[in-house]
Amino acid sequence: QKEVEQNSGPLSVPEGAIASLNCTYSDRVSQSFFWYRQYSGKSPELIMSIYSNGDKEDGRFTAQLNKASQYVSLLIRDSQPSDSATYLCAGQTGANNLFFGTGTRLTVIP
Amino acid sequence: GAVVSQHPSRVICKSGTSVKIECRSLDFQATTMFWYRQFPKQSLMLMATSNEGSKATYEQGVEKDKFLINHASLTLSTLTVTSAHPEDSSFYICSANRLEMGAQYFGPGTRLTVL
Numbered sequence: 001q002k003e004v005e006q007n008s009g010p011l012s013v014p015e016g017a018i019a020s021l022n023c024t025y026s027d028r029v030s031q032s033f034f035w036y037r038q039y040s041g042k043s044p045e046l047i048m049s050i051y052s053n054g055d056k057e058d059g060r061f062t063a064q065l066n067k068a069s070q071y072v073s074l075l076i077r078d079s080q081p082s083d084s085a086t087y088l089c090a091g092q093t094g095a096n097n098l099f100f101g102t103g104t105r106l107t108v109i110p
Numbered sequence: 111g112a113v114v115s116q117h118p119s120r121v122i123c124k125s126g127t128s129v130k131i132e133c134r135s136l137d138f139q140a141t142t143m144f145w146y147r148q149f150p151k152q153s154l155m156l157m158a159t160s161n162e163g164s165k166a167t168y169e170q171g172v173e174k175d176k177f178l179i180n181h182a183s184l185t186l187s188t189l190t191v192t193s194a195h196p197e198d199s200s201f202y203i204c205s206a207n208r209l210e211m212g213a214q215y216f217g218p219g220t221r222l223t224v225l
Contacts, residue, residue: 032212032213034213034214036216042218042219043201043203043216043217043218043219044154044203044216045216046213046214046215046216049212049213051212088153088154092214095159096142096207096214097144097156097159098144098156098205098214099156100153100154101153102152102153103153
């Protein structure tokens with residue numbers, strides 16, 4: 001099993017809808033979890049981090065972590081065309097190494 | 111927020127030459143920096159972990175003699191691609207741990223093209 005597995009998509013949602021992005025992870029990356037957004041040709045930008053079970057909200061973004069199921073997700077409410085990007089899920093090991101999922105390409109259709 | 115810079119942003123070189131890429135943490139000290147490589151339409155692949163004052167730790171399959179890493183200070187790590195070949199053409203991205211934020215922050219990346 002890969003350290004972090006992500007539903008590869010691509011995912012298309014209409015403007016204003018909720019976009020749901022999901023990841024599962026292995027025992028190796030049990031410390032912290034991050035969601036990065038990467039626009040084409042650019043480097044990843046950190047948008048959310050989550051360390052404990054439950055939900056964490058920041059503006060239109062909500063990260064959800066379920067350690068029992070080894071599952072982390074990102075919800076984007078009121079999706080905008082500017083949200084169109086590749087979203088990378090990452091899990092951190094105790095040695096502070098990040099392992100990335102393959103990314104989910106999101107397209108928000110105006 | 112945290113800022114990590116990289117230089118150069120883009121480099122084109124001839125096969126056989128060496129290229130040095132700098133990664134700097136601008137407003138914090140980073141004892142650990144990371145170097146990634148990303149090929150088109152693929153995810154980030156960790157190449158090595160750069161530790162200030164000690165040798166870098168390379169991931170399996172990454173040649174340490176080809177990709178030289180130096181982390182001489184708490185704000186600077188360099189990656190030198192030695193004897194570059196066209197297959198080394200890629201997007202190289204560094205990141206730095208900001209411990210108090212509990213996250214890694216990425217530089218803007220360096221696009222290397224080897225002719």
